[in-house]
Amino acid sequence: MVREKMIDVNTIIGDPIDFPDGTHIIPVSKVSFGFGSGGSDIPAKNEKELFGGATGAGVSIQPLAFIVIKRDGDVKLLQMSVNAEKENAIINTIPEVVDKIADIFDSKKSSD
Numbered sequence: 001m002v003r004e005k006m007i008d009v010n011t012i013i014g015d016p017i018d019f020p021d022g023t024h025i026i027p028v029s030k031v032s033f034g035f036g037s038g039g040s041d042i043p044a045k046n047e048k049e050l051f052g053g054a055t056g057a058g059v060s061i062q063p064l065a066f067i068v069i070k071r072d073g074d075v076k077l078l079q080m081s082v083n084a085e086k087e088n089a090i091i092n093t094i095p096e097v098v099d100k101i102a103d104i105f106d107s108k109k110s111s112d
Contacts, residue, residue: 013028022070029063039052
């Protein structure tokens with residue numbers, strides 16, 4: 001299939017970059033493809049028949065993050081997003097919010 005020839009897994013999860021201190025960095029990217037085409041049969045006003053058509057394609061490769069693996073086994077995900085810290089903070093507070101909501105429901109059940 002054509003897709004397999006256009007991209008492979010190493011484009012999304014890149015080859016590790018090894019450093020002398022034993023650190024390995026693995027790039028993580030997002031790949032997007034877009035294709036479009038169109039055509040028209042224009043009515044002939046003379047002997048020549050005219051045809052109009054067009055095609056287009058686009059590819060975007062966007063770095064999302066880097067996986068950093070230290071020599072001691074410590075693994076970190078460094079996100080490229082401008083709002084990555086805010087996103088991580090929100091995600092990290094979800095368990096606390098769920099626990100508080102569960103406590104509210106439990107206290108209402110106890111009072112009934």
